[in-house]
Amino acid sequence: xxxxxxxxxxxxxxxxxxxxxxxxxxxxxxxxxxxxxxxxxxxxxxxxxxxxxxxxxxxxxxxxxxxxxxxxxxxxxxxxxxxxxxxxxxxxxxxxxxxxxxxxxxxxxxxxxxxxxxxxxxxxxxxxxxxxxxxxxxxxxxxxxxxxxxxxxxxxxxxxxxxxxxxxxxxxxxxxxxxxxxxxxxxxxxxxxxxxxxxxxxxxxxxxxxxxxxxxxxxxxxx
Amino acid sequence: xxxxxxxxxxxxxxxxxxxxxxxxxxxxxxxxxxxxxxxxxxxxxxxxxxxxxxxxxxxxxxxxxxxxxxxxxxxxxxxxxxxxxxxxxxxxxxxxxxxxxxxxxxxxxxxxxxxxxxxxxxxxxxxxxxxxxxxxxxxxxxxxxxxxxxxxxxxxxxxxxxxxxxxxxxxxxxxxxxxxxxxxxxxxxxxxxxxxxxxxxxxxxxxxxxxxxxxxxxxxxxxxxxxxxxxxxxxxxxxxxxxxxxxxx
Ligand code: HEM
Ligand code: SF4
Ligand code: FES
Numbered sequence: 074x075x076x077x078x079x080x081x082x083x084x085x086x087x088x089x090x091x092x093x094x095x096x097x098x099x100x101x102x103x104x105x106x107x108x109x110x111x112x113x114x115x116x117x118x119x120x121x122x123x124x125x126x127x128x129x130x131x132x133x134x135x136x137x138x139x140x141x142x143x144x145x146x147x148x149x150x151x152x153x154x155x156x157x158x159x160x161x162x163x164x165x166x167x168x169x170x171x172x173x174x175x176x177x178x179x180x181x182x183x184x185x186x187x188x189x190x191x192x193x194x195x196x197x198x199x200x201x202x203x204x205x206x207x208x209x210x211x212x213x214x215x216x217x218x219x220x221x222x223x224x225x226x227x228x229x230x231x232x233x234x235x236x237x238x239x240x241x242x243x244x245x246x247x248x249x250x251x252x253x254x255x256x257x258x259x260x261x262x263x264x265x266x267x268x269x270x271x272x273x274x275x276x277x278x279x280x281x282x283x284x285x286x287x288x289x290x291x292x293x294x295x296x
Numbered sequence: 297x298x299x300x301x302x303x304x305x306x307x308x309x310x311x312x313x314x315x316x317x318x319x320x321x322x323x324x325x326x327x328x329x330x331x332x333x334x335x336x337x338x339x340x341x342x343x344x345x346x347x348x349x350x351x352x353x354x355x356x357x358x359x360x361x362x363x364x365x366x367x368x369x370x371x372x373x374x375x376x377x378x379x380x381x382x383x384x385x386x387x388x389x390x391x392x393x394x395x396x397x398x399x400x401x402x403x404x405x406x407x408x409x410x411x412x413x414x415x416x417x418x419x420x421x422x423x424x425x426x427x428x429x430x431x432x433x434x435x436x437x438x439x440x441x442x443x444x445x446x447x448x449x450x451x452x453x454x455x456x457x458x459x460x461x462x463x464x465x466x467x468x469x470x471x472x473x474x475x476x477x478x479x480x481x482x483x484x485x486x487x488x489x490x491x492x493x494x495x496x497x498x499x500x501x502x503x504x505x506x507x508x509x510x511x512x513x514x515x516x517x518x519x520x521x522x523x524x525x526x527x528x529x530x531x532x533x534x535x536x537x538x539x540x541x542x543x544x545x
């Protein structure tokens with residue numbers, strides 16, 4: 074019975090775990106980079122510029138950045154498509170509900186699905202806001218990310234959208250990191266507590282780190 | 297004890313079902329849940345009504361036939377099979393909801409009886425070991441390390457009841473399938489089919505229309521035999537190993 078990884082529920086879940094971990098790795102780097110905003114406009118803008126000159130002179134201007142972008146787009150698409158297809162399958166596999174309801178059964182699953190939808194919408198908004206500037210609130214200027222960030226977090230909706238998304242990321246990682254370990258077969262009974270602890274620490278650090286930026290702007294530390 | 301039962305009644309696979317309410321009296325706390333249902337059925341028969349159809353066989357917790365969801369829990373409130381659940385787990389005057397396993401791959405046949413032959417087909421796909429026939433082999437010829445034997449025994453406890461599927465929000469059969477795979481894959485006797493077993497059984501599981509795992513953990517909570525959630529992790533590991541070896545081609 075020859076079939077591909079993509080044809081199998083276990084295989085598709087593997088795609089989801091690997092793409093999720095790639096995005097997680099990116100998020101850690103992204104969060105740490107964002108914190109440079111606390112060192113002032115000059116240093117933050119220089120850092121943003123360096124992201125484009127990364128790898129030179131071996132690579133051309135923005136090549137490395139485009140490699141990262143392509144990997145991320147592939148990861149997001151693979152993750153979202155496998156999540157969608159597996160979720161559809163799961164819902165079909167349980168067509169009739171029990172009359173006697175138990176809420177707890179699907180808490181984690183529901184959080185992951187709704188969280189994922191929130192994240193997908195956020196990713197689109199976030200790129201249109203701070204990368205392309207299409208939905209930006211101030212006078213968006215390319216190469217001036219410091220001011221762009223301050224503008225975004227000077228609006229109430231900018232803060233609300235961002236904070237909701239960051240909380241969604243935290244919850245998603247909390248279940249997702251541990252899940253990925255199970256999917257990839259590296260979890261075990263002896264490692265379970267360590268993995269759950271690591272998932273919590275990662276989720277908490279990412280949440281706090283990402284929230285530090287709007288909090289900085291709102292409190293006037295970053296302006 | 298006097299109880300109110302709300303039981304799923306469904307004439308056949310194609311009919312619409314609904315909950316019907318019955319009163320039963322004179323229930324002893326020492327009766328098993330199935331004996332309580334027997335009492336109800338005797339009354340229904342005397343009244344000329346159709347008795348409630350439910351699956352049961354050994355009534356001693358080893359065959360896995362007694363598949364009932366009781367108050368939303370597969371096999372009811374205790375970690376045991378329905379046949380080993382006693383009425384002392386309930387209070388006089390309780391209302392108890394009794395429903396069949398719910399999953400696309402386990403269609404209702406009648407009332408509380410579901411068709412679980414999907415499990416048989418998963419077993420047929422690889423839940424066996426090939427043994428040469430002839431005289432019994434020397435018992436010490438195939439040493440099995442103690443931890444491996446323990447792991448195999450733990451997973452061999454699965455009785456194929458399907459409570460894991462009934463409890464799973466995705467109607468997934470991962471816990472059952474992983475119990476069977478881990479049971480045989482860890483033993484030297486299961487080694488010849490180690491790769492094809494996991495690939496074929498997972499493929500059959502998918503073909504039967506079971507859902508995927510989202511690690512909600514409801515299966516392991518419901519399992520009367522205590523098959524752990526880490527069993528699914530073990531199956532994933534075996535699947536990845538077999539796939540990396542290109543065993544599916
Ligand atoms: C496009 C937006 C996203 C969608 C639609 C989405 C959806 C999902 C869903 C439905 C699951 C399965 C949950 C379950 O098994 O119960 C999942 C798992 C996961 N997600 Fe996401 N997610 C998205 C974004 C992200 C991001 C940005 C990250 C990285 C930080 C991420 C990391 C993970 C990880 C590590 C898993 C665990 C994989 C596994 O269970 O093996 N996801 N995602
Ligand atoms: S794993 Fe547990 S719940 Fe599932 S079929 Fe086996 S014994 Fe029943
Ligand atoms: S009737 Fe055999 S396990 Fe319950």
